[in-house]
Amino acid sequence: xxxxxxxxxxxxxxxxxxxxxxxxxxxxxxxxxxxxxxxxxxxxxxxxxxxxxxxxxxxxxxxxxxxxxxxxxxxxxxxxxxxxxxxxxxxxxxxxxxxxxxxxxxxxxxxxxxxxxxxxxxxxxxxxxxxxxxxxxxxxxxxxxxxxxxxxxxxxxxxxxxxxxxxxxxxxxxxxxxxxxxxxxxxxxxxxxxxxxxxxxxxxxxxxxxxxxxxxxxxxxxxxxxxxxxxxxxxxxxxxxxxxxxxxxxxxxxxxxxxxxxxxxxxxxxxxxxxxxxxxxxxxxxxxxxxxxxxxxxxxxxxxxxxxxxxxxxxxxxxxxxxxxxxxxxxxxxxxxxxxxxxxxxxxxxxxxxxxxxxxxxxxxxxxxxxxxxxxxxxxxxx
Amino acid sequence: xxxxxxxxxxxxxxxxxxxxxxxxxxxxxxxxxxxxxxxxxxxxxxxxxxxxxxxxxxxxxxxxxxxxxxxxxxxxxxxxxxxxxxxxxxxxxxxxxxxxxxxxxxxxxxxxxxxxxxxxxxxxxxxxxxxxxxxxxxxxxxxxxxxxxxxxxxxxxxxxxxxxxxxxxxxxxxxxxxxxxxxxxxxxxxxxxxxxxxxxxxxxxxxxxxxxxxxxxxxxxxxxxxxxxxxxxxxxxxxxxxxxxxxxxxxxxxxxxxxxxxxxxxxxxxxxxxxxxxxxxxxxxxxxxxxxxxxxxxxxxxxxxxxxxxxxxxxxxxxxxxxxxxxxxxxxxxxxxxxxxxxxxxxxxxxxxxxxxxxxxxxxxxxxxxxxxxxxxxxxxxx
Numbered sequence: 001x002x003x004x005x006x007x008x009x010x011x012x013x014x015x016x017x018x019x020x021x022x023x024x025x026x027x028x029x030x031x032x033x034x035x036x037x038x039x040x041x042x043x044x045x046x047x048x049x050x051x052x053x054x055x056x057x058x059x060x061x062x063x064x065x066x067x068x069x070x071x072x073x074x075x076x077x078x079x080x081x082x083x084x085x086x087x088x089x090x091x092x093x094x095x096x097x098x099x100x101x102x103x104x105x106x107x108x109x110x111x112x113x114x115x116x117x118x119x120x121x122x123x124x125x126x127x128x129x130x131x132x133x134x135x136x137x138x139x140x141x142x143x144x145x146x147x148x149x150x151x152x153x154x155x156x157x158x159x160x161x162x163x164x165x166x167x168x169x170x171x172x173x174x175x176x177x178x179x180x181x182x183x184x185x186x187x188x189x190x191x192x193x194x195x196x197x198x199x200x201x202x203x204x205x206x207x208x209x210x211x212x213x214x215x216x217x218x219x220x221x222x223x224x225x226x227x228x229x230x231x232x233x234x235x236x237x238x239x240x241x242x243x244x245x246x247x248x249x250x251x252x253x254x255x256x257x258x259x260x261x262x263x264x265x266x267x268x269x270x271x272x273x274x275x276x277x278x279x280x281x282x283x284x285x286x287x288x289x290x291x292x293x294x295x296x297x298x299x300x301x302x303x304x305x306x307x308x309x310x311x312x313x314x315x316x317x318x319x320x321x322x323x324x325x326x327x328x329x330x331x332x333x334x335x336x337x338x339x340x341x342x343x344x345x346x347x348x349x350x351x352x353x354x355x356x357x358x359x360x361x362x363x364x365x366x367x368x369x370x371x372x373x374x375x376x377x378x379x380x381x382x383x
Numbered sequence: 384x385x386x387x388x389x390x391x392x393x394x395x396x397x398x399x400x401x402x403x404x405x406x407x408x409x410x411x412x413x414x415x416x417x418x419x420x421x422x423x424x425x426x427x428x429x430x431x432x433x434x435x436x437x438x439x440x441x442x443x444x445x446x447x448x449x450x451x452x453x454x455x456x457x458x459x460x461x462x463x464x465x466x467x468x469x470x471x472x473x474x475x476x477x478x479x480x481x482x483x484x485x486x487x488x489x490x491x492x493x494x495x496x497x498x499x500x501x502x503x504x505x506x507x508x509x510x511x512x513x514x515x516x517x518x519x520x521x522x523x524x525x526x527x528x529x530x531x532x533x534x535x536x537x538x539x540x541x542x543x544x545x546x547x548x549x550x551x552x553x554x555x556x557x558x559x560x561x562x563x564x565x566x567x568x569x570x571x572x573x574x575x576x577x578x579x580x581x582x583x584x585x586x587x588x589x590x591x592x593x594x595x596x597x598x599x600x601x602x603x604x605x606x607x608x609x610x611x612x613x614x615x616x617x618x619x620x621x622x623x624x625x626x627x628x629x630x631x632x633x634x635x636x637x638x639x640x641x642x643x644x645x646x647x648x649x650x651x652x653x654x655x656x657x658x659x660x661x662x663x664x665x666x667x668x669x670x671x672x673x674x675x676x677x678x679x680x681x682x683x684x685x686x687x688x689x690x691x692x693x694x695x696x697x698x699x700x701x702x703x704x705x706x707x708x709x710x711x712x713x714x715x716x717x718x719x720x721x722x723x724x725x726x727x728x729x730x731x732x733x734x735x736x737x738x739x740x741x742x743x744x745x746x747x748x749x750x751x752x753x754x755x756x757x758x759x760x761x762x763x764x765x766x
Contacts, residue, residue, distance in 0.1 A: 014653050047598060048612065069457070077733060125651075141466060152629075158639060158641065159641065161545035161546060162542070162544035162545020162546065163544060163545065163662070164661065164662065165660045167661075172672065192701075239672045239673060240673075241672075246642075249644070251669060251670075252662050253644070253662055253663065253664040253665070254651060254654060254655065254658075254662050254664065254665040255645055255648075255667055255668075255669055255670075256541060256559055256643060256644075256645050256662070257643070257644040257645055257669075257670055258541065258542065258641065258642070258643055258644070259629075259641070259642040259644060260639060260640070260642075261632070261636055261640040261641070261642060262637075262639050263638065264636075264641055267638060268638060268639060269551055271418055271637060272637065272639070276639075278550075279546070279547065279550040279635050279636055279637050279639070280636065281636040281637065282636070282637040282638050284638055286553075286634060286638055287637075287638075287641075289555065289622045289624075289680040290622060290623075290680050290681055290682040291681060292680060293680055293681070294678065294679045294680070295677070295679075296676060296677045296678075297672040297673050297675060297676060297677070297678075298673055298676070299673040345734060373404045
């Protein structure tokens with residue numbers, strides 16, 4: 001790896017992508033944003049091209065790709081479609097791939113990047129949720145560094161630095177509890193999209209913000225943590241911690257607990273995934289404990305936030321079940337965002353899909369893609 | 384080092400010593416309590432001899448040593464006095480010395496143990512407070528592991544495992560606040576010995592319990608942390624955290640903070656100092672965050688707890704000043720325990736001693752001992 005790391009950002013116009021560019025911009029000698037990608041937001045992508053001068057970009061949408069090609073006039077290579085994503089992540093000069101596409105779409109380019117021995121900074125949790133077994137065995141096979149960018153998993157990863165992972169007895173994932181922590185379950189049917197998008201602690205994309213409101217986000221993180229750190233579901237605890245200062249914790253065999261804390265800023269886990277095993281300076285406010293005054297902790301209410309229990313169920317079912325959970329959730333969340341179903345129907349739809357699915361164990365990537373497609377189709381007929 | 388580690392416990396009849404024996408008793412294949420020592424508590428020492436069958440013991444008090452010799456009748460070697468302490472810590476077969484004498488008395492045997500390349504598990508904070516520069520250069524010179532046993536410093540040490548120490552920007556020492564956290568300063572003159580000995584969180588010896596009530600204990604820990612981890616006083620913050628669940632924290636250049644947490648049990652840092660770099664199982668309750676519900680944080684009140692500021696002053700004066708701080712504090716605390724001075728006079732006495740002392744920089748061990756003696760004499764005339 002050269003002293004300057006060449007980086008691909010899959011999804012540079014999303015929330016993680018924009019934060020990644022800010023981090024990269026802070027270390028021009030060490031990082032180069034070599035390839036940027038977007039689904040269809042070519043206006044923002046063009047601004048990013050002007051500022052960061054990447055070697056190339058990928059636009060998933062073919063029409064938008066053509067449009068951008070005309071605008072940039074040969075000054076930057078413009079690729080398109082899924083093939084474009086796989087092309088750039090596998091190029092020789094690339095060192096690191098920041099995988100921050102939303103949802104299932106992140107899987108294939110991430111697999112390709114691992115097979116070409118790139119360091120993976122993984123913000124796309126669905127990749128591990130749907131194909132954790134596959135991804136972790138590929139990571140081992142190709143000897144690749146897989147660095148989590150989710151603040152919770154980055155916290156756990158940081159707590160494990162220098163520790164023997166076989167000595168871990170429990171992972172404790174903290175959850176802000178989202179905007180509906182104190183809303184009675186009886187009011188869930190009437191909650192609006194606007195209310196659900198109003199997250200108290202983190203500014204994120206729409207999909208993950210809704211997932212935070214249902215606690216499915218935490219459920220997906222439990223599955224992700226299982227694959228990243230090798231603990232079974234019953235050793236991964238979710239604790240509501242509304243201040244979101246403790247990003248997550250690890251308990252060891254001697255009863256010692258290590259926690260990583262910080263202000264809510266995605267730039268920290270992104271930078272750590274890029275600088276690891278080093279830590280590089282980062283400006284910004286610091287946690288001020290006397291000013292914070294208090295941190296609180298609660299059990300999550302699983303009757304109210306049914307998605308959390310469904311995620312634990314899918315993890316213990318194993319095989320294709322988490323892919324079904326994820327696909328059903330993606331469709332249900334999109335339907336909610338499109339105001340086609342009410343907020344309380346999201347877990348109902350997912351539970352239906354999980355119940356009716358015949359789990360296949362040890363699925364290969366084709367079987368996972370099939371389970372994903374079938375679930376989307378099935379859930380579509382439900383709605 | 385053999386697979387079974389042979390251990391000397393300096394001060395086995397004290398609080399840390401008894402906890403150390405419990406830890407050692409849990410791993411009979413890995414640890415042997417080879418030498419035990421006491422000041423004069425030969426009854427307890429004899430029980431410990433019966434249970435742990437050490438090769439030898441040291442009784443500091445010569446008369447008591449004679450008495451014990453008659454009782455044990457040659458079944459165990461009985462040494463005496465300071466010479467006895469230095470003798471056992473330097474013996475060939477010894478691997479680890481747990482230094483848990485109270486106060487200044489810990490210095491000389493600890494120095495001897497370092498010079499004989501023993502691992503040091505350091506519970507005697509006064510050793511680093513009075514002679515930090517000397518001790519840390521000896522530790523480097525002899526390539527010795529110096530493992531802190533104080534829960535706060537063990538916490539910081541654990542947070543630094545696998546991290547680059549040059550990337551630390553701040554140490555955050557937590558303090559329970561002691562029994563007088565919410566007692567108005569105006570009532571300090573009337574506080575009794577019994578009230579001061581009633582610590583809310585930790586069961587410890589008398590000296591350290593009074594130091595916790597004045598916050599001098601935290602002040603001594605600031606100085607100790609300076610020597611253990613190399614940060615100046617203005618980068619060592621004390622935060623009141625009455626629940627004592629977070630044992631201390633480290634802030635890094637990227638704003639990330641790592642914390643070590645646990646229930647208040649001295650056996651954890653003792654075991655870690657013995658098992659490091661491994662972690663070994665330990666039974667007992669675990670931190671239950673939802674049951675804990677809340678952790679709180681406050682600035683210490685430096686006007687009320689004047690000892691804390693005096694310790695920072697001594698650290699920035701450097702040289703012999705911390706030795707003066709420590710000696711004045713030991714005499715003042717003993718006078719308070721003997722009901723000769725009131726609680727609020729403890730900082731007054733120490734401040735007087737510090738103000739009148741002419742600090743010598745880079746003192747050798749003789750100059751430190753001299754500063755200690757002169758201060759004890761001077762403070763004696765004050766009282």
